Structures are given as C-alpha cells and as structure tokens.
Amino acid sequence: MIRTHVGYAGGTKENPTYHNLGDHSETIQIEYDPNQISYEELLDIFWNAHTPTARPYSRQYASFVFYHDEAQRKLAIETKEQQEAKRGTIYTEIVPAGTFYPAEDYHQKYYLRNARDLMQEFNAIYPNADDFAASTAAARVNGYLGRHGTCEQFLEEVNSLGLTAAGVDRVKQSVCFSR
Numbered sequence: 001m002i003r004t005h006v007g008y009a010g011g012t013k014e015n016p017t018y019h020n021l022g023d024h025s026e027t028i029q030i031e032y033d034p035n036q037i038s039y040e041e042l043l044d045i046f047w048n049a050h051t052p053t054a055r056p057y058s059r060q061y062a063s064f065v066f067y068h069d070e071a072q073r074k075l076a077i078e079t080k081e082q083q084e085a086k087r088g089t090i091y092t093e094i095v096p097a098g099t100f101y102p103a104e105d106y107h108q109k110y111y112l113r114n115a116r117d118l119m120q121e122f123n124a125i126y127p128n129a130d131d132f133a134a135s136t137a138a139a140r141v142n143g144y145l146g147r148h149g150t151c152e153q154f155l156e157e158v159n160s161l162g163l164t165a166a167g168v169d170r171v172k173q174s175v176c177f178s179r
Contacts, residue, residue, distance in 0.1 A: 003031040004139045007102040043079045052092045066097035105129040111145035121167045137161045144175045151176035
C-alpha cells in the first residue's frame with residue numbers, strides 16, 4: 001500500500017462533506033503497488049475486514065467495491081460470488097468508480113491522529129494537511145497503529161518513515177509489544 005485517503009464516493013452530490021453527505025457512502029481510496037500486493041489480495045482483505053452479509057442500515061455505511069476497469073470488475077464479481085457460496089447473501093455493491101471526494105482533514109489517518117506524540121512528528125514533517133494526507137509514511141504508520149502489519153514488516157521499513165528515535169519506539173510499542 002502506497003497511500004490511503006478516506007472519503008466519500010458512489011453518489012451524485014458534488015463536494016459532499018461528513019455533515020452533508022447526500023447519497024454518497026464513506027469509503028477509502030487505496031493506491032497500491034501491484035508488484036507488492038495484487039488486486040485480488042486487496043479484495044480478500046476487503047471481504048474479511050467487514051461483514052458483507054449484513055444489510056446496511058444506511059447508504060452512508062453501505063459496502064461497495066468501486067472498480068476502475070473491466071479486469072477489476074470481473075475479479076470483484078468473481079470474489080463476491082465465492083464469498084456468497086461460503087457465507088450466504090452478500091450486500092456489497094460492485095459499481096464503477098466515479099468521483100472520489102476526500103473527507104475532511106480531521107478524518108484522515110485516524111489511528112495516527114489519536115497518537116498525539118506521533119502527530120507532533122508528522123506535523124513537523126508535513127505542516128500542510130494535504131501533504132500529510134497524501135504521505136506514504138503517514139499511511140504506513142497509521143496502518144501499523146491500526147494493527148495492520150507485523151513487527152517484522154515495521155522494522156524492515158522503519159528507516160524510510162522519517163520518524164525520530166522516540167517515534168520509532170512509540171510505534172514499536174504498539175506493533176511489536178501490544179499484540
């Protein structure tokens with residue numbers, strides 16, 4: 001995973017906001033390196049990271065796969081059918097990716113924003129909110145803080161994240177010693 005943004009998609013309202021969402025759903029945009037992880041692997045993570053058999057109680061929280069091309073569409077449908085064979089009715093919709101609207105700054109990088117000491121470091125590195133939201137390092141650290149990734153993976157890439165020694169220790173405490 002290179003970059004992530006949380007935001008809104010799937011609706012018709014222009015420039016939705018959290019408090020004025022219109023017919024959009026909350027979603028995540030993932031920029032990834034297909035040499036590191038495949039679209040199929042991302043779909044596997046998606047299907048296992050939530051309960052697609054639960055009927056959404058509102059459009060805001062509906063489950064979607066937004067595809068960008070025919071190959072993605074076919075794979076999304078195929079994996080949905082596989083999930084249905086195992087789990088029953090899946091309520092996830094598979095639709096073309098339309099316009100993605102990034103959520104407000106305060107919604108970006110949730111786990112990192114709740115680690116004030118680390119946020120001080122990232123605010124020093126990325127004083128501009130757009131640069132912070134687009135940062136691969138912020139996305140990676142946010143993922144580790146959210147318990148996505150192993151201690152070994154963190155230690156392999158720690159030197160590329162721009163953290164101070166105190167920042168490294170803080171993430172190590174969360175990733176390597178809290179499981």
